[in-house]
Amino acid sequence: MSKRIVITGGAAGIGRAIAERFLQDENRVAICDADPSAVAAFQTLYPQAIAKVADVTSEAGMETFFNDVETAWQGVDIVCANAGIGGPAGGIETLQYDDWQRCIATNVHGSFLTCRWAAKLMKEQGSGAIVLTSSTAGIMGYPLRSPYAAAKWAVVGMTKTLAMELGPHGIRVNAVCPGAVEGPRMDRIVANEAAARGVTEGEIRASYVTGVSMKTWVTAQDVANTVHFLASQAGNKISGQVLSIDGNTETLAP
Incomplete structure (x- = not known):
């Protein structure tokens, strides 16, 4: 049976990989993202999906997005609070306080707004x-x-x-x-860390692999496959768990 799935930050990177994994099974998928061009590209490729521009730190913006989804579907089965x-x-x-606040707002406040909405609908239907x-x-x-x-x-x-x-x-x-997930987002992070440490980007990339037991980076598809499993019937007794998809990170210290 088709599931109703919402993914924040779903137009690119990990979020897009998650959306595409669920779309493979012909589920109903709704995504939001703060990048208008990424949302437009996603909607062009997947016209059957709901795709909206929304900033997860904006209560009003997220309420508009969630209201649109609720009106369309009258409920939701799976919610991925992915934006970050x-x-x-x-x-x-x-560090500048404004940068600190923006990081906390996107990663934490965005998750709060998403989960608050999901909890309301899922409690009404008794599942999710x-x-x-x-x-x-988040663990090191x-x-x-x-x-x-x-x-x-x-x-x-x-x-x-x-x-x-x-x-x-x-x-x-x-x-x-x-x-460490391969892709443009990680490229930006590597560049920022290299500048902060005063070393080359190549050295930063090497340090990520050095600190991982399997000596490998992760792909967005690796993450999407795990999310798909967690949300599936096969994972119906898994809750309260924090699953690493990282080849076993031993340290994040340089």
């Missing part, structure tokens, strides 16, 4: 699955990336709490923690 940003790189004393996107930085220390680490740890805390809060209503809540 890497935030600034640098020692804590060098929520998957939040954290990071290996991450030098020179304190805003991102703090935000992603908060996502893990939200996951554990909502699993307990919503479990009695038949709702499962889990988080995925991707490692």
Whole structure:
């Protein structure tokens, strides 16, 4: 049976891979993203999907998006609170408060707004699955990336709490923690870290592989496959879990 699936940050990167994985099974998919060009490209490729421009830090903007989805579907089965940003790189004393706030807002507040809506609809129907996107930085220390680490740890805390809060209503809540995911977003993060550390981008890339047991990067498809499993009937007793998709990150320290 076709499922109703909402994915934030769904027009590019991990979010798009998740959307495409669910679309393979002919599910109904709705995505939002802050990038208008990415949303337009997604909608052109997948006209059957709902695709909207929305900033996950805007309560009004997200309410408009969610209201459109609710009107179209009268419910939701799977919600992926995926939208996030890497935030600034640098020692804590060098970081700007505005950059800190933006990182926290996108990663944490966006997840809150998404889960609040999902919980309301799912409690009414007595079922549902929520998957939040954290990071290996959400379970480990991450030098020179304190805003991102703090935000992603908060996502893990939200996951554990909502699993307990919503479990009695038949709702499962889990988080995925991707490692270094190949793609344009990680390219930007590598460039920022290289500048903050005063080393080459090649050295930063090598450090990511060095700190991973399997000596490999992750693909967006790797993450999408795990999310698909967690939200499926095969994972119907998995809740409150934080799953790393990273080849076993041993350290994020340089």
